[in-house]
Amino acid sequence: MEINVEKIKESISNLRNKNSRIYFMVQDTKGNAKASVKFIYETALTLKKNGFNPIILHEKNDYTGVEKWLGSEYMTELPHKSVENQNLEITPEDFIVLPEIFGFVMDQIKNLPCGKIVLAQSYRYITETLQPGQNWSQFGFLKCITTTEKQKDYIEKVMKNTTFDIIEPTISEYFEPRKLPALPIVAVHTKDQSETINLIKTFYLKFPQYRWFTFKDMRGLSEKEFSDTLKECFLSVWVDDDSAFGTFPLESMACGIPVIGNIPNMQPDWMTDDNGIWVTDKTLLPDYVADFIQNWLEDNIKPEIIESGIKTGESFKNKEQFETSVLKHFSGYLTQRADAFEMQLNQIQK
Amino acid sequence: MENTISVILPIKSSLTRDFNEYFDKAITSIKNQLVKPDELVIVHTNEEQLTKLLNEYDFGELNVVKYVWTQEPNYGEQVNYGIKNSKGTWFSIFEFDDEYSAIWFKNVKKYMGYYPEVQAFLPVVVDVDDKNTFAGFTNEATFAANFTMEMGYLTNDTLHNYQNFQTAGAVFNKQVIEDFGGFKPSIKLTFVYEFFLRLTYNSVSIMTIPKIGYKHTNMREGSIFWNYKFSEEKIKDDEVKFWLETAKKEYFFVDDRVIKYTPQTA
Numbered sequence: 001m002e003i004n005v006e007k008i009k010e011s012i013s014n015l016r017n018k019n020s021r022i023y024f025m026v027q028d029t030k031g032n033a034k035a036s037v038k039f040i041y042e043t044a045l046t047l048k049k050n051g052f053n054p055i056i057l058h059e060k061n062d063y064t065g066v067e068k069w070l071g072s073e074y075m076t077e078l079p080h081k082s083v084e085n086q087n088l089e090i091t092p093e094d095f096i097v098l099p100e101i102f103g104f105v106m107d108q109i110k111n112l113p114c115g116k117i118v119l120a121q122s123y124r125y126i127t128e129t130l131q132p133g134q135n136w137s138q139f140g141f142l143k144c145i146t147t148t149e150k151q152k153d154y155i156e157k158v159m160k161n162t163t164f165d166i167i168e169p170t171i172s173e174y175f176e177p178r179k180l181p182a183l184p185i186v187a188v189h190t191k192d193q194s195e196t197i198n199l200i201k202t203f204y205l206k207f208p209q210y211r212w213f214t215f216k217d218m219r220g221l222s223e224k225e226f227s228d229t230l231k232e233c234f235l236s237v238w239v240d241d242d243s244a245f246g247t248f249p250l251e252s253m254a255c256g257i258p259v260i261g262n263i264p265n266m267q268p269d270w271m272t273d274d275n276g277i278w279v280t281d282k283t284l285l286p287d288y289v290a291d292f293i294q295n296w297l298e299d300n301i302k303p304e305i306i307e308s309g310i311k312t313g314e315s316f317k318n319k320e321q322f323e324t325s326v327l328k329h330f331s332g333y334l335t336q337r338a339d340a341f342e343m344q345l346n347q348i349q350k
Numbered sequence: 351m352e353n354t355i356s357v358i359l360p361i362k363s364s365l366t367r368d369f370n371e372y373f374d375k376a377i378t379s380i381k382n383q384l385v386k387p388d389e390l391v392i393v394h395t396n397e398e399q400l401t402k403l404l405n406e407y408d409f410g411e412l413n414v415v416k417y418v419w420t421q422e423p424n425y426g427e428q429v430n431y432g433i434k435n436s437k438g439t440w441f442s443i444f445e446f447d448d449e450y451s452a453i454w455f456k457n458v459k460k461y462m463g464y465y466p467e468v469q470a471f472l473p474v475v476v477d478v479d480d481k482n483t484f485a486g487f488t489n490e491a492t493f494a495a496n497f498t499m500e501m502g503y504l505t506n507d508t509l510h511n512y513q514n515f516q517t518a519g520a521v522f523n524k525q526v527i528e529d530f531g532g533f534k535p536s537i538k539l540t541f542v543y544e545f546f547l548r549l550t551y552n553s554v555s556i557m558t559i560p561k562i563g564y565k566h567t568n569m570r571e572g573s574i575f576w577n578y579k580f581s582e583e584k585i586k587d588d589e590v591k592f593w594l595e596t597a598k599k600e601y602f603f604v605d606d607r608v609i610k611y612t613p614q615t616a
Contacts, residue, residue: 212490
């Protein structure tokens with residue numbers, strides 16, 4: 001009993017002093033930029049800079065890391081640990097933050113005594129690796145962080161007994177309107193690369209007079225390269241049926257680049273009639289691009305679409321708001337857990 | 351120094367089909383500019399009907415200066431003369447059967463501000479046939495992928511692989527002509543090509559503005575290039591090759607030399 005009390009007291013102390021380990025599980029993107037992984041790293045770095053104890057957890061020892069596309073700061077400032085061949089030290093005051101795509105891991109770690117949080121950035125994958133009938137709460141995941149109100153409304157109807165918090169992602173300060181005029185380059189970002197290739201090939205076949213326009217697939221670039229390339233473009237094309245947030249169109253809009261995109265199955269909250277050209281029929285995208293090109297060549301693009309886009313993009317550049325939100329929620333998780341341990345301690349000591 | 355633009359318009363004759371209609375559209379396109387050029391310099395022959403038309407035509411508020419060309423009509427020489435007598439720090443070469451798009455000089459002034467090192471701005475030209483049907487773009491190739499060293503800029507290397515660039519509608523810094531010369535009247539057919547080769551060889555920075563700036567009527571009956579292709583002045587393949595080779599040899603030199611094609615020299 002004495003040992004138990006001491007352990008609980010130590011746990012409470014670690015929680016109150018922010019020494020509890022907060023493990024963030026990440027997938028290895030093999031050097032490719034991915035907004036969902038960036039979100040995890042930014043959350044972890046915010047915690048680290050504010051005295052918390054976050055640790056990045058990856059599956060394999062040969063983890064590629066994010067240095068190439070996100071920056072070395074994220075690799076050097078944040079401790080990394082591999083699940084492979086390593087006995088992780090996990091105590092009751094620790095937390096594991098697990099992205100929704102790692103649903104299959106939930107069963108494996110359900111008996112760990114730590115706090116468990118699901119990070120659901122895409123509603124599309126919340127059931128992907130769960131067996132029929134399984135939900136998060138039965139594995140001890142009673143808390144979920146998600147990124148939009150609309151997504152929260154959807155997920156909470158599916159995953160019962162789990163409570164939800166929203167941390168809205170931000171876009172980098174790099175994304176700002178370019179000072180020089182744009183070049184005839186179209187930035188393309190699609191969920192599947194085959195969609196990019198199909199769009200480009202179809203476009204050139206249908207509109208050979210515009211073959212001097214260049215399409216740039218925006219994959220595999222560092223954040224800086226990405227923003228520098230994006231700023232040269234006069235148009236962005238975005239195709240992602242499953243997106244719930246839409247980082248790419250927001251980054252484009254912040255750069256003053258109009259976006260032609262399909263309306264995802266879950267329409268993002270920021271999407272309005274006047275901040276982009278949003279279409280329902282993806283097969284018409286090459287035609288929309290051609291129309292836009294002709295209007296751009298003739299200086300016929302309404303400034304309102306650019307101004308409205310910049311305003312929308314700017315509203316997601318509030319890093320301070322993001323950090324405040326991260327700190328508020330994680331402080332709350334630690335405090336709630338510390339309070340629970342206090343209650344447990346009081347009961348033992350009665 | 352403030353950037354001012356003179357438009358140089360050489361005219362040989364008004365006795366060509368639909369001249370009045372073409373001419374009126376051309377001048378209207380200058381009147382419709384969102385930012386107007388500072389001067390219109392017309393270098394015309396003393397053909398009676400043409401002179402009468404120019405004297406009676408209502409140019410509105412345009413600042414028009416007319417010079418009578420009394421020598422043998424020659425496009426290149428008339429352009430050079432117009433440039434020499436123009437007052438602008440920049441000039442644009444215009445043709446009576448073409449039209450500027452209303453946004454052209456506005457964009458030129460804008461790009462002059464963004465790219466002060468650039469000495470010539472080319473428009474994306476819409477080529478049409480004499481029925482005004484779209485035939486293609488010109489000058490756009492500076493943006494084609496893997497075609498130029500730097501997107502949008504015309505280089506000497508590019509010109510050695512591809513010749514389809516045109517001066518009509520383009521805006522040049524007048525200093526360029528003072529330093530490296532104007533058109534070479536003795537070069538037939540490829541005088542525009544030679545001119546671009548010479549400028550790029552001398553590191554003149556030439557950029558295409560990716561906006562439609564000019565509409566060019568291709569192969570209008572009676573035009574220089576129509577004559578080269580269809581009239582009694584028709585040029586055969588051997589001669590085309592000769593003038594291409596000549597352009598590639600002559601661009602190293604600023605001065606024009608008397609060059610004549612004879613089948614033996616080909």
